[in-house]
Every structure is written in structure tokens, then in C-alpha cells.
Amino acid sequence: MEKICVAVRVRPAASEESPNAAHWKVESNCISLHRSLGTPVSGASYAFDHVFDQDCTNSRVYELLTKDIIRAAVDGFNGTAFAYGQTSSGKTFTMNGSENDPGIIHRAVDDIFQKIQMATDREFLIRVSYMEIYNEEINDLLTVENQKLQIHESLERGIFVAGLREEIVNSAEQVLKLIQLGEVNRHFGETNMNARSSRSHTIFRMVIESKGKETSSTDYLSSDDAVRVSVLNLVDLAGSERIAKTGAGGVRLKEGKHINKSLMVLGNVINKLSEGAKQRGHIPYRDSKLTRILQPALGGNAKTSIICTVAPEEVHVEETKGTLKFASRAKRITNCVQVNEILTDAALLKRQKLEIEELRKKLQGSHAGVLEQEILNLRNDMLKYELEREKLAMELEEERKSHRERGQCIREQQMGLDNSNSVVFSGSDTNSSQVQEIVKQSLQEESSESHSMGQEDAFKTPTFKPVPNSFVVKRSHYSRQPEYSPLPGAFNDFADEDTWLKMNKGYIADLDSLHITPARKVQSFPSSVETPVSSKFSA
Ligand SMILES: Nc1ncnc2c1ncn2[C@@H]1O[C@H](COP(=O)(O)OP(=O)(O)OP(=O)(O)O)[C@@H](O)[C@H]1O
Structure with missing residues (x-):
């Protein structure tokens, strides 16, 4: 929107006016009527975009x-x-x-x-x-x-x-x-x-x-x-x-x-x-x-x-006032101005090509937007995986920690066992040291096996518990290796209930879970055996 530009121009007087006549005075962009003595007439002052006097x-x-x-x-x-x-x-x-x-x-x-x-x-x-x-x-x-x-x-x-x-x-x-x-x-x-x-x-x-x-x-x-x-x-x-x-x-x-x-x-x-x-x-x-x-x-x-x-003459004052009022009203008019363009068929075709080109660019821009969104999704997924990985690492660390504790526990049990054996077998014969060695081996095997077990199973490794009413030794592996299994009879030679009671000071090891090493082909413990360990250890 643009206002109409309005100006007033006063032409030179056609004839000399009396000095006592009313006259129009131009100051800057204002024009006002003055009486003979120069006093302004109220309500007869107007302002425009420009006012040009007679010398303009x-x-x-x-x-x-x-x-x-x-x-x-x-x-x-x-x-x-x-x-x-x-x-x-x-x-x-x-x-x-x-x-x-x-x-x-x-x-x-x-x-x-x-x-x-x-x-x-x-x-x-x-x-x-x-x-x-x-x-x-x-x-x-x-x-x-x-x-x-x-x-x-x-x-x-x-x-x-x-x-x-x-x-x-x-x-x-x-x-x-x-x-x-x-x-x-x-x-x-x-x-x-x-x-x-x-x-x-x-x-x-x-x-x-x-x-x-x-x-x-x-x-x-x-x-x-x-x-x-x-x-x-x-x-x-x-x-x-x-x-x-x-x-x-x-x-x-x-x-x-x-x-x-x-x-x-x-x-x-x-x-x-x-x-x-x-x-x-x-x-x-x-x-x-x-x-x-x-x-x-x-x-x-x-x-x-x-x-x-x-006209500046006093005789035209009323007409001049009329013109100035007209000009004042015209000043309030606003027009809506815009460039006028006509499109010929050729120009229209070219403009359409331009528009298509612009649309193509916009489309490319929007495709870039889709790719950006995809990248964002991928980044989110990566972040999720990272968090999951950290969580798993923490769980693994927990697992290792509990594993170390189990190992410690086994070592303590072993130490306890060693102590008790030294009491039970002190000054005894070769057989007692052999038994001690077998038990040690069993505990070591159990310890090493527990490394490959889950946490729950690991806690089934030998531990101390109250003496049962009857002594039971379970040898689950015997059935799988019948040819080389030690004969219960031979075991009975020394591992009777009383002996175990003494060995464990009122407690017995739960041998249910003891892993008995692959058996050697022996009928009984010899009277003088140098190393009664399993082939697993001697190999
Ligand atoms: N600014 C001026 N400077 C010198 N002479 C002027 C000026 N304005 C008007 N005149 C003279 O005043 C006379 C009347 O001017 P003009 O013919 O332009 O008026 P007009 O408004 O066109 O009149 P009309 O409406 O009757 O046609 C002319 O002789 C003209 O030369």
C-alpha cells in the first residue's frame, strides 16, 4: 500500500496585491493564510508532502x-x-x-x-x-x-x-x-x-x-x-x-x-x-x-x-481553500502498487521450467531431510546398543567378582581341609598321605570345574554341612568308566564312616559334587604308592 503523493504549488501573483490583503504564506511543506497584519487565520493552515512557492x-x-x-x-x-x-x-x-x-x-x-x-x-x-x-x-x-x-x-x-x-x-x-x-x-x-x-x-x-x-x-x-x-x-x-x-x-x-x-x-x-x-x-x-x-x-x-x-490573490481565497481541502483529502488515499507483467506463451513456458527447476531443488532438499532423519534414527539405535553393551559389561564384571569370591571360598575350604588332615593324619603312614592327596586333587578338580559352571552350580561345590546320619559317597562317574573305576571295596578299606568323621572334625565334605578324576586301573590302594594321582594330572 502506498499513499498518493500530494503537493501544492502557488503561482506568482498576476498583479500586485495590496499590502493589506490577505495572503498565503509558504513555510517548508506548510501553507497557511494570513491576514493583512500577518496574523494567521485559524483553520486555514495545511501541510502536504511538498509546498512550492511562486519562485519554484x-x-x-x-x-x-x-x-x-x-x-x-x-x-x-x-x-x-x-x-x-x-x-x-x-x-x-x-x-x-x-x-x-x-x-x-x-x-x-x-x-x-x-x-x-x-x-x-x-x-x-x-x-x-x-x-x-x-x-x-x-x-x-x-x-x-x-x-x-x-x-x-x-x-x-x-x-x-x-x-x-x-x-x-x-x-x-x-x-x-x-x-x-x-x-x-x-x-x-x-x-x-x-x-x-x-x-x-x-x-x-x-x-x-x-x-x-x-x-x-x-x-x-x-x-x-x-x-x-x-x-x-x-x-x-x-x-x-x-x-x-x-x-x-x-x-x-x-x-x-x-x-x-x-x-x-x-x-x-x-x-x-x-x-x-x-x-x-x-x-x-x-x-x-x-x-x-x-x-x-x-x-x-x-x-x-x-x-x-x-492562485495567491485575495480574490481567489475561497477557491484556494477549496483546492487545499481537496488536496488534504487526496493525501489520505492509498494505492496498491505492483509491477505489471504479461506472460507470452514462450515466457510462460520458460517460467514454468524455472518453477519445475525450483520444485526439483525443493524435492532434493526434502529428500536430504529424509536422509537426515534416517541418520538420526541410526544414531539413536547406536546409542541404545551402546547402553546395552555397558549394561552387559557391568553384569559380566559382577559375574567375575562373584566368581573370584567363590574361588576364595574354595581356597578357604581347602585350607580348612588341609589343616584337619594334618591333624588326622599327623605321623600316620603312607596311606593317609595318599588319601590326603586324593582329596586335594578332588578339591582342585572341583575348583577348576567350578570355573566353567554357572553361579548357582558353583555354590554346590564342597562345603561344610552337618554330619548326615549315614555316610554316603556318590561317584557319579563310575558308571561311565566301568573298566577303570576304583572298586568300592578298595575305598571301603580306609574310607569308612568313622574315618571321615575324624577327617572332617564332625563335618564331612559333600562329595556328591566332587569330580573324581578319570580313574586309573587300580584294584586297591597299594601299600606303597608314590603318586596316586590321576592320569589327568600326571599327563
Ligand atoms: N508558476 C508559474 N510561473 C510563472 N507563470 C505562471 C505560473 N503558473 C501559471 N503561470 C501563468 O499563469 C497563467 C495561467 O496559467 P495556466 O494557464 O497554466 O493556468 P491553468 O490552471 O492551466 O488554467 P485553466 O484551468 O484555465 O486552463 C499563464 O499565463 C501562465 O503562464
Whole structure:
């Protein structure tokens, strides 16, 4: 959204004013009415984007008010600059200027062609038309035969005047010649107020089309393929007039009525547009040809500036106040400005290719997203496995610890056994040492076997327990090795119940779990055996 730019320009006084007369004072961007003694009139002070006093040149007005619109028009934005004010206040002077000080139209034309020459990456097509609205009829100023033209509206062209001559131009000089031609056909008339009064509203229009120059045939990714079309309107309105002042009659009176009526409709449109969007309701653009043609410039898609010209004389104070009020309302209008682009079939095709390329990139981007998610999942899994591994390592350590404790326990038992044996067998014969050795071996075997057992089984290794009622020695391996098993009879020779009782000091080892080494082929313990150990140990 962009506000309309509004400026006020005070023309030089036509005749010397009395020093006691009320006058307008310009300070910065404010204009205020003062009485003869210099005291300001309350409620008659106004501020605008710019206020130009009588010494201001057209050059400065152009620089501050119009130059941006012209630049934007070359870039594809619609633009409108128009002069509004009572008759003889300086509208035509501002738009057309003089020989020494060319007006806005002349400067705009020069500027456009300069900018086009500088935009080397684009090619331009400029069309010019010039029309007037005279007595509410549209006439072509470039072709006199084209009279009473009609306004049409289409999706493609927007609001346009059908049958209007559009001249394709290549230079500023060519355009200025066309303007001169149009000026000849324009309706001027002499009134009491102005020797050469505009009796019509004139609209000088330039349509600027541009398209990026193609660098190569495969350069389909260029975003400048669309054709930009902008419409620039430079409007010189007829001045509102008081019939009593202009002394109009006859043709002039009729003209004056039409002028005033269309300016009133313009005022109504501005009034409505200056209200909030909710209150404004219907905008009466269709009530006059002027507002219909200027519709895009008023609250539509165009950069717009209005220069309100005022006469400084005391005699015109009321008209000047009216113009300033109009300007104040116009200041509140906002337009919605955007570049106008037209896509040819070729440009459309190229743009679609560009879009597909962009979508492909996006798709690739989203695929990368999927991969990233997968990597994240894998990382999570790895973390889980790591935690599980640590847990298992801790369990293993626990296992080892309990295993060490079991080993310790076995060693203690063995030591206890050794001690008891030394008591039982002290000073005894060879047989007792043999028995001692066998028991030791058994315990060692048991100890080594317990290494390969689970924790529960390990605790079934020999331990001390109360003496059972009867002595039982279980030799589970005998059945598997019958050929070499020691004979129970031989064992009985010394391992009777009493002996074991003595050996274990009231306790017996639970031999259920004792692993008896693979048996040697012996019938009985010899009376003199050097090493009665199993082949397992001797091997
Ligand atoms: N800023 C200015 N500096 C010098 N002369 C000016 C200026 N503005 C207007 N004039 C002169 O005042 C006279 C009236 O100006 P102009 O014709 O531009 O008024 P207008 O608003 O177009 O009037 P109308 O509505 O009747 O066509 C002209 O002679 C013009 O040269």
C-alpha cells in the first residue's frame, strides 16, 4: 500500500496585491493564510508532502514530485501525475511549462528515454497517445477524426479507450512532436480568468513495454522473461471555475458546466477514497469519464502524485481553500502498487521450467531431510546398543567378582581341609598321605570345574554341612568308566564312616559334587604308592 503523493504549488501573483490583503504564506511543506497584519487565520493552515512557492521552477517540481513515478514506470509500475486547481492557477504551466522551463510532460519524456538507454539488459517498446475529455466526450488529439471514443474494460488491458491512436515512438523528439500536434487539436478558450483556458481535461499517455534481452537460447532460468507493461498518465485538468468570475456564456458556459461536473465527481471519488475502507462503500468512478479513466490511479494499481495549483490573490481565497481541502483529502488515499507483467506463451513456458527447476531443488532438499532423519534414527539405535553393551559389561564384571569370591571360598575350604588332615593324619603312614592327596586333587578338580559352571552350580561345590546320619559317597562317574573305576571295596578299606568323621572334625565334605578324576586301573590302594594321582594330572 502506498499513499498518493500530494503537493501544492502557488503561482506568482498576476498583479500586485495590496499590502493589506490577505495572503498565503509558504513555510517548508506548510501553507497557511494570513491576514493583512500577518496574523494567521485559524483553520486555514495545511501541510502536504511538498509546498512550492511562486519562485519554484518546474524542474524542482519534477524532481520532487514526478521523477520517482517516471523511474517506476520504466520498471513496470503504472504511474499517474495530474494537476488540479481552479482556472488560471498554473496547471498547464506546470504540465507543459514554458520554453525556458519545460514542464513535467516534457521532462518525463526526456527522462524515460534516458532511462531506457541506460537499461541495456532490456528492450523497450513505447507507445504514445494523447486524448482530451471535452464536454464529457473523449477525443483523440493525435487524430482529429477519432471523436467520441468509448471506454472499455478487459482482463488483459484493464480500462482503455477503444479506437485511440497509439503511436510507437523511438525518441523523445518524436514524442514532443506528437505532443505539439495534439496541442493544436486541444480545446482552449478565452475566459475572463484566462486568455488561454483549457476547456478540456487532457491525458497524455505513454505505454511502456519491456522485456529482458535473452543472453542465450538455453538461458531458461532467467527470471526476466515476462513482458512488463506499464501505463503512465500525465493529466492536465481543466480548472474549476465560477461562472460569475469567468463571465462565461454560450459555449463557454456549457464547457464550464461539464468541467465543474466532472471535477465534482473527481472530488466525490477522492472523498470516498479518503474515508476508511469500511465506511467508503461504493466509489462513483463511473459517474464521469475522467474518473473512469483515472480509476487505476485513484486507489488502484498506480503510483500517483497530484499537484494542486493555487492562485495567491485575495480574490481567489475561497477557491484556494477549496483546492487545499481537496488536496488534504487526496493525501489520505492509498494505492496498491505492483509491477505489471504479461506472460507470452514462450515466457510462460520458460517460467514454468524455472518453477519445475525450483520444485526439483525443493524435492532434493526434502529428500536430504529424509536422509537426515534416517541418520538420526541410526544414531539413536547406536546409542541404545551402546547402553546395552555397558549394561552387559557391568553384569559380566559382577559375574567375575562373584566368581573370584567363590574361588576364595574354595581356597578357604581347602585350607580348612588341609589343616584337619594334618591333624588326622599327623605321623600316620603312607596311606593317609595318599588319601590326603586324593582329596586335594578332588578339591582342585572341583575348583577348576567350578570355573566353567554357572553361579548357582558353583555354590554346590564342597562345603561344610552337618554330619548326615549315614555316610554316603556318590561317584557319579563310575558308571561311565566301568573298566577303570576304583572298586568300592578298595575305598571301603580306609574310607569308612568313622574315618571321615575324624577327617572332617564332625563335618564331612559333600562329595556328591566332587569330580573324581578319570580313574586309573587300580584294584586297591597299594601299600606303597608314590603318586596316586590321576592320569589327568600326571599327563
Ligand atoms: N508558476 C508559474 N510561473 C510563472 N507563470 C505562471 C505560473 N503558473 C501559471 N503561470 C501563468 O499563469 C497563467 C495561467 O496559467 P495556466 O494557464 O497554466 O493556468 P491553468 O490552471 O492551466 O488554467 P485553466 O484551468 O484555465 O486552463 C499563464 O499565463 C501562465 O503562464
